Amino acid sequence: MIEVSAPGKLYIAGEYAVVEPGHPAILAAVDRYLTVALTASDGVGHVHSSRYGHGPVTWFHDDDGDSIVVEHSPLDYVTAAIALLERLRSERGLRPLYYDLHIDTGLDDASGRKFGLGSSAAVTVAVIDALNRFYELGLSPMERFRLALVATIHVAPKASGGDVAASTFGGWIAYTAPDRAALRALSDDLPVADLLARPEWDVCTVRRLPELAGLRMLVGWTGSPASTERLVHRVSLSQERQDRAYARFLAESDAAVEELVHAWGRDPDRVLALLRRCRRLLDGLGRLRGTTIETEQLAFLCDEAEALGAAGKPSGAGGGDCGIVLAPARVGDEALAGQWRRNSILPLDLHLHAPRGADPLAAVR
Ligand SMILES: Nc1ncnc2c1ncn2[C@@H]1O[C@H](COP(=O)(O)OP(=O)(O)O)[C@@H](O)[C@H]1O
Ligand SMILES: C[C@@](O)(CCOP(=O)(O)OP(=O)(O)O)CC(=O)O
Numbered sequence: 001m002i003e004v005s006a007p008g009k010l011y012i013a014g015e016y017a018v019v020e021p022g023h024p025a026i027l028a029a030v031d032r033y034l035t036v037a038l039t040a041s042d043g044v045g046h047v048h049s050s051r052y053g054h055g056p057v058t059w060f061h062d063d064d065g066d067s068i069v070v071e072h073s074p075l076d077y078v079t080a081a082i083a084l085l086e087r088l089r090s091e092r093g094l095r096p097l098y099y100d101l102h103i104d105t106g107l108d109d110a111s112g113r114k115f116g117l118g119s120s121a122a123v124t125v126a127v128i129d130a131l132n133r134f135y136e137l138g139l140s141p142m143e144r145f146r147l148a149l150v151a152t153i154h155v156a157p158k159a160s161g162g163d164v165a166a167s168t169f170g171g172w173i174a175y176t177a178p179d180r181a182a183l184r185a186l187s188d189d190l191p192v193a194d195l196l197a198r199p200e201w202d203v204c205t206v207r208r209l210p211e212l213a214g215l216r217m218l219v220g221w222t223g224s225p226a227s228t229e230r231l232v233h234r235v236s237l238s239q240e241r242q243d244r245a246y247a248r249f250l251a252e253s254d255a256a257v258e259e260l261v262h263a264w265g266r267d268p269d270r271v272l273a274l275l276r277r278c279r280r281l282l283d284g285l286g287r288l289r290g291t292t293i294e295t296e297q298l299a300f301l302c303d304e305a306e307a308l309g310a311a312g313k314p315s316g317a318g319g320g321d322c323g324i325v326l327a328p329a330r331v332g333d334e335a336l337a338g339q340w341r342r343n344s345i346l347p348l349d350l351h352l353h354a355p356r357g358a359d360p361l362a363a364v365r
Helices: 077-091 119-134 142-157 162-169 179-186 238-262 269-290 296-307 333-342
Strands: 002-013 025-041 045-049 057-061 068-071 099-104 172-176 206-208 215-221 311-313 322-328 346-348
Touching: 002 068, 002 162, 002 215, 002 238, 002 269, 002 322, 025 119, 025 162, 025 238, 045 077, 057 077, 068 077, 077 119, 077 142, 099 238, 119 142, 119 162, 142 162, 142 179, 142 238, 162 172, 162 206, 162 269, 215 238, 215 269, 238 269, 269 311, 296 311, 296 322, 296 333, 322 333, 333 346
Parallel strands: 045 099
Antiparallel strands: 002 025, 025 099, 025 172, 045 057, 057 068, 172 206, 215 322, 215 346, 311 322
């Protein structure tokens, strides 16, 4: 049996901007995991997961052995990852084999509450990792990341892949996305090995951030996001003014995130000031788009943090889910968590998932 696990993630800064190729975000991998156990099987493959309701997803090789057929499956990250790795396996002239996957997620809580810790990325990364070991493909971490991102954009074409990078590489990272639309357009026609080496990846960067100096991260969960429709408001600006404001958002986000990257391991006060700035940029984007990124609870979490001399921000798409706080030692956990509980914000006991083994990433200097 092969067993692998992949960590969840939290966005720290740069969300939304990161959807545009080449624009940076900072993420953390966190110590909650999704596990995939692979066992060899015969004649048919099964995927077992609580996510699939009553029965497993069933798949088998087609007659040529160069693609898989999935029975009764919704478009899905797991089968997208299997299909892509099986293509690569076939390109390498390796014999098709059968296996069962058992997926066990620790990213949601026992009662099924979804914390928004990036389960789709973790499951994709873990399946690629398991199949790499099973077929002994010898893929590097960067190749596994690229494969997981290509599988992801088969299901969610707009996803930036920041969560995929955090889950693959662990620790704190700075990330910029490739042009996913271009890669997706190429992905069915090119051999997988060629796709991984395309120039479209050049703008995609993953950099290693050092330990966070003088601050610690706290995470509060405000509940699952409300329906997007309820959070969408009418925007009265002309298209031209919206475009200009969006371009300004991107430029300001880039500047703040790059400064944050450089202050990260060095200057806690600067990190706090920049995180507060990122909070306001995100709120401004919400207003521009007519969506509520910073809900009342998230605003409360951020305001309380700022009042105590820390900094807080919605993490990810917003509209609910998690808020993060970076706090200096002088701000005690209980000061914040006590306030949170009175406002139905659940403190999550999450910490950084540090990268294991030799680090393939270039460090920020
Ligand atoms: N335990 C799991 N088993 C199988 N697939 C999973 C599992 N957890 C998540 N997924 C996949 O990821 C999708 C959830 O992705 P999404 O709604 O974007 O949430 P997240 O923000 O956690 O990534 C599910 O619909 C499913 O396809
Ligand atoms: C807006 C984003 O930049 C960040 C969204 O972060 P979340 O952590 O909220 O992600 P999901 O729950 O998977 O939708 C979109 C992106 O980067 O793809």
